[in-house]
Amino acid sequence: MTAGVAAPPVVSPEGTEQAAKRRRRVPYLLLLPGLAYLFVLYVVPLIALFRMGLQSGNLVSGYEFTWEWDNFVQVFTTYRPQLLRSLLYSVSATVITLLLGYPLAYAIAFRTGRWKNLFLVLLLVPFLIPFLLRTLAWRTILADQGWVVEAMKTIGLLPEQGGRLLATGWAVLAGLVYSFLPFMVLPIYVALEKIDRSLLEAAGDLYSTPSTAFWKVTWPLSLPGVISGTLLTAIPAAGDYISVQLLGNPQETMMGNVIENKFLSVIDYPAAAAISITLMLAIVIAVIFYVRWVGTEELVT
Amino acid sequence: MTARNIKGRGRRGQRDVLLNLLASGRIDRREFLRRFGAGGVLLLGGPALLAACGGDGAATTAGGGGAATTVGGGGGGVLVVDNWIEYIDLDDNGDSPTILRFTEQTGIEVDYMEGINSNEDWFGRYQPQLAAGDPIGIDIAVLTDYMAARMIRLDFLETIDHANVPNMENLAPALQSPDFDPNRDYTLPWQSGFTGIAYDVDQTGRELTSLQDLLDPAFAGKVGLLEGYADTVPLFLLMEGKDPQSASVDDYVAVTDRIAESISSGQVRQVYGNDYLDALINGDLAVSLGWSGDIVASQEDTPNLHFAFPEEGFMIWNDNMLIPKGAANKANAEAWMNFYYDPVNAAELAAYIWYVSPVVGAKEAVADIAPELADSELIFPTEATLGNAHIVRSFTEEEEAAVSQAVSAATGV
Structure with missing residues (x-):
């Protein structure tokens, strides 16, 4: 046998x-x-x-490898305000884009019918214009003598004397939200689009209310999209420096501005490198905790 | 498109090609934003600007690389000049009359590039090659004083053979011996300008005369400063009654506390690059530190912008021609310098680009071609005005890093 x-x-x-x-x-x-x-x-x-x-020195005398850990330490001492601000802006911008983006993605996926492609194209149109130009345009829209500020003054949202939007933290946040909104909407849209509609019908057949159906079916199935979207927003937002440079003021600077300045103006390459690495590690650690906290294996999709 | 329509050249601190393109094409940009406001024809502008941007970058690298191949016989090849945008005279065909005449007179072909968007970017791009001792394929580059000083410190420059540049005797006396290059062995000013107070008289409601006006509480949140240390720090020193030329490094570092105060109190709105001019034109700023050439150029469209020479003193800066180490056509580069130090040629250039000519005799020559310009204090300052102008002092690498770091910390980076 x-x-x-x-x-x-x-x-x-x-x-x-x-x-x-x-x-x-x-x-x-x-x-x-x-x-x-x-x-x-x-x-x-x-x-x-x-x-x-980990080096020290300057351009004239050259750089030497001296285990200069101080370069890394200063991120948490000298640049703690900028570090915290980067994280704060990044998290706030992510939360706001999620609150704005989820309903938008939901509407496009479930409610637009034959206009769906048009809405998707509209969502993508901003990508045809460089990020920098779009941020510059905001500068004109939010200008002190622009109509937005005038209108807000009229209805009392801004003080008549010295009230402004540009060169404030709010403008920076608005700029970040605006810039990263499509990055939030698209992955969520893709996740929602894939959901088998019969699952929702089944939920209805089993006497679940629409809101229960949403929380038991739609939301969990869209989580991979939410996670991708939040990561695509939070990570670049933490490293962004253009928004602060164009819409902010010197009291609102983020780590990106510090790195850029160290590389180009102060010409302190070691410090710039150390700050970049540290910021990157901080983001990686935050992302690991975040993904574990949300606890999904479906992220692999 | 003539330079007359394009106001203000990206001078320093501007790190982004796109920003710089925008900053240089002031008219185009305003039109562009108007269109945007009108209803999103922006799509048409986007790709064009992208193309312009890409084109600029490509031209730069192609020029740099191409130079090495076009240079044929030792020292007699095509002269490669790298300059800032809108820093040369142009006719309606887009040719430069002075460059054409230079080629006609000397027989030297010129590859003129506009590859310098900011001192920092330019330095960052070529520093590795220069440090390795490799030629960068550029015979003349134009860099601002503090960056020229760094190039000298790092031994990145060829010396200028004065015998080949007899017209150097026309260099304005005030500019003949800056402390970073006392004999002008390495550098020769291309154009100069002043850093002083630029303001919108409609908003200030009065003429400004003093640097103290920057700290007037009436302008809180409407005051702009300039990036980097080379403009803002010396003017704050002058405000304190110190001479930026003789002040110690400690003075430079200490005065940044005053800058930090003006920022934390909310007096200062933002620290700007070239875009301070936009903020002034938009009305976001009432007063800013600013560059004379920008203001002259924008007065045609915005007559409410004024430039003041502060009574405490003000800064004069130069963008300097210099020959990078290993340049293949050093003798031709010197011929170019000599050509533009002829007052007639210098006048033609000055009458077109509206910066301060460092060449003695240019004023008289301009009076022949454009008399109204010869009277402008911002283009041809009088001796009395020049007496109150200061040049930024030079530093060692460590000192410069210390000052730069101090002003960075004061401005939140």
Whole structure:
């Protein structure tokens, strides 16, 4: 019996083993170009940046590797206000874009019918215009003598004397929300769009109210989109510096502004590198906790 | 599009190509924003601006790379000049009459690029090559004093052979020996300008004369300062009655406390790059530190913008021609310098771009072609005015970092 089973293979045992080995190797071979790309353009610069962060010196005398941990420490001492502000702005902007973006994505996915494509295009149109130009346009819209400020003064939302929107923290927040809204809406839309409508019908058949159906069916199924959207908003928002530069004031600066200034004006490459690495690590840690807290394996989608 | 319509050149502290493009194309931008307000024809403008932006970058790199190939016989090749945008005279065909004449007179072909958007960007782009001792394919670059000083400190420059530039004798006496280059061995001013007080007289309601006016509580939240240390810090020193040329590094660092106070009190609205001018035109600012050339150029459209030479003193800066180390056409570069130090050529340039010419005799020559310009104090300042002008002092690398760090901390970065 056992012999009968063993008999059929035409290929020698070594042959199958080799073929299996080859088959196992194929995915890795296919991954190779991507991995090489990532290694050369991502890992190597990251290591170089980290090494730079531990150096001291200047352009004239050159940089030396001196284990200058102070470069990293200063992020939490000298630049604590900017660090906290980056995180605060990033979280606030994310919450606001979620509150604005979810209903928008929901409406596009479920309510727009044949106009759906039009709405999606409208959502994407801003991407055709560079981020910088769009932020510059806000500068004109929110100008002290612009109609927005005038209107807000008229209805008493801003004090008549010295009231302004531009060069305030509110303008920075508004700029961030505006810039990242599409990044929030699109992933949520994609997640909502995929939901099998019969699940909602089934919920109705089982006597769930529309709101229960939303919280038991729609919301959990859209969570992967929410997580992607919040990450796509929170991470770049934490590193943004254009919004502050164009819409903010010197009391509202974020880490991005510090890094830019260290690299270009002060020419303190080690400090700039150390701050960049630290900010990146802080974001990575925050993201890990966030994803674990929301607790979803569906993020893989 | 002539330079007359394009007001204000991106001078310093401007780190973004796009921002700079916008800052340079003032008329276009306003039109562009008007269209945006009118109803989103912006789509048409977006790709064009993108293309313009990409084109600019490409031109720069192509110029830089192309130079190495076009340079043929040792020192006699095409002269590669890298300058700021809108910093040369242009005719209706987009050619520069002075460059054409230069080629005609000397037989030297010129590859003129407008690749400098900010001192910092330019430095960042070429520093690695220069530090490695590799030629960068540029024979003349134009950088502002403090950056020129850094290039000298780092030994990134060729010396200028004075025998090849006899017209150097026309250099204005006040500019002949800055402390970073006492004999002008490495640098020669291309154009100069003043940093003083720019204000909107409609908003201030009075003429301003003093740097103290920046701290007038009536203008709270409507005051602009300039990025970097080279403009703002010396003017605050002058406000304190100190001479920026002789003040110590400690003085420079200490005075940043005053800057920090003016920011934390809410007196200062924002620290600007070239965009301070926009903020003034929009009415977001009542008064700002500003550059004379910008104000001259914008007065045609916005006559309520004024420029004041503060009574405490003010700064004069130069953008300097310099020859990067390893330049293939050093002799041709010197010929170019000599050409533009001929008062007639200098006058033609000054009459077109409206900056302060460092060349003695240019005023008289301008009087022949554009008499109304020769009377402008902002283009041709009198001796009395110049007596109150100060040049920023030079620093060692550590000192510059300390001052730069201090002013950064004061301005929230």
